Amino acid sequence: MAAASICRNLRLRLIPSKRIPHSSLISTSAPAFSTLPLRDQEEIGRWTWSKLFLFIPGAITFGLGTWQIFRRHDKNTDSLEFRKVQCKGVFDEKKSIYVGPRSRSISGVTETGYYVITPLIPVPGDPESIQSPILVNRGWVPRSWRDKALNSLEDEPQNSSAPTSTEESPTTSWWRFGSVKHKDLEAEHVPSVIPVEVIGVIRGSEKPSNFVPSNDPNAAQWFYVDVPALADACGLPERTLYIEEINEHVNPRSPYPIQKDHNMLIQTSRMPQDHLNYVLTWYSLSAAVTIMAIQRVKPRRSRR
Template identity: 50%
Template sequence: MVASLSGWLQLRHTSRQLHSRLAPFSTSHASPSPSSSSLPQSTPSPSQSQEKERGAFSKLLLFLPGAITFGLGTWQLFRRQEKIEMLDYRRQRLEMEPVTCTRNNMASSESLEFRRIVCEGDFDEKKSVFVGPRSRSISGVTENGYYVITPLIPRETAPDGVQTPVLVNRGWVPRGWRDKVVSGEEDLDKPSTSSVASNTGDEKTASWWNVWSKKPTSPKAKEIVVPPPVKVVGVIRGSEKPSMFVPPNDPDSGQWFFVDVPMIARACGLPENSIYAEEIEDEHTAGAKNPYPIPKDVNTLIRYSVMPQDHLNYTATWYTLSAAVTFMAVKRIKTKKVRL
């Protein structure tokens, strides 16, 4: 018994020595270092913050196309309202009584735009200007041509007529008609002052017999026949505003691509503030002998290339596109979240 007790004590002493020798190694691996325990664990690195900023900016860029298309659709609504107001303004002006083109009421031409006027005088055909090319659809067939702008010169003997020269857009003519006029093969149909023999005279006065006849000729044997002045019913207009694709006018070569009233007036030898009117169809033009020029229809003067209904269609298109790209952006963002 004594021997067994002494053996147990010796074994216990040996285990304590072994534990004391292994204690430094176990504590060095188990206890954390003071430097590592002092650092905060939730502090993000600079690279992580930059990645978050880039992610937020990329999300905003996904919604940019939707915002732009939505803005374009809203702008079309404002343009539609402007066109409606302008069309009502033009209709009201055209329904007013025609203005007699005299010196007094032509002092302010800008305030008379889209007012109908009545002018009388003679066309100076030699100073005609051809603006074009301008297309016209005839029975479903499109044909190129020009607009003819001719100065209307007043007659001093007609106090009720025009007292100042007026540039008149007489209407549309085909290309071949214009080429013949420019080359001199064909003259425009214009009234001119001419002298004709009287029908009351004897037939001998129109032959060589009058030279040998002793019968004196009467001063009333010949009389001057003056044709009536040309009456024009038109609408006062201003210069056109060409797009960036229209080339500039070249008066020296006779190339006119758009209506520039001051420039055309200078080319015709008229003041720059001359009145410019577009002739419209009425009972006077309906009975004309020549088919050309073709005056404008009054309904075409109150039309735009893009009407209010077209703006409404454009609005629906832009809004639909905005909704589509916005839906795609939202779906894109949700897909990224699921992957994360």
């Protein structure tokens, strides 16, 4: 009553307050450190994993972009690869190596053959010739071509080991001087080895799949191009240059070997500039999907 009289004298109006039940004075709320129900925990866990999955595409595309950087670096290191060159020399046919088998479709018919790789050696006394031997992939040849070449190499030692009589009988000694002179005239007219002009593209060793057998140089079994091993088999240095001849000047009278087309060779290969374009593409895609993921998980502001 005293409070009411004081408020009346001061002209103040009391606002009636709600009565709080006595039972509500006893707190029944859970303590601050109490855990959420199991169902709520599972929902929060699923939401956390779903947020993490949103960032996986960005991580994958970022990794692909980084891998393209390493691929570009590898090709820039070996800057001579895929360069077009012109070489002059003489083919050492006896050291030809056949790599295969390789299938080729000719007029709709699939035929099995091989790549023939032959050392190109310098021409003595020719300043325009190559200065060191190189390996040339001359193109694709059918199986019969390979079998014929191998058979001729097997028969050559037998023919060269045949005895030849060098003794002269008294009855033929009178024409000895004239005969030798005649042979010298024939030797002068024997055509020398004709140099060849080779136009090709510098390449490296092939990377075979797990299903390709290993090369066996001792058995003359070559299933893929291994430049150092091929050079060693031909008696050449390990870092011998290897080129693939291209068919810029096709001779219809001599269809084999069938060289690769220059345009197809470049189209089926990835140049360093192509890898740079891939880097920019993958990194841009990574940034885009990452930004989208951040916007998705970012808490939204409630509008009033």
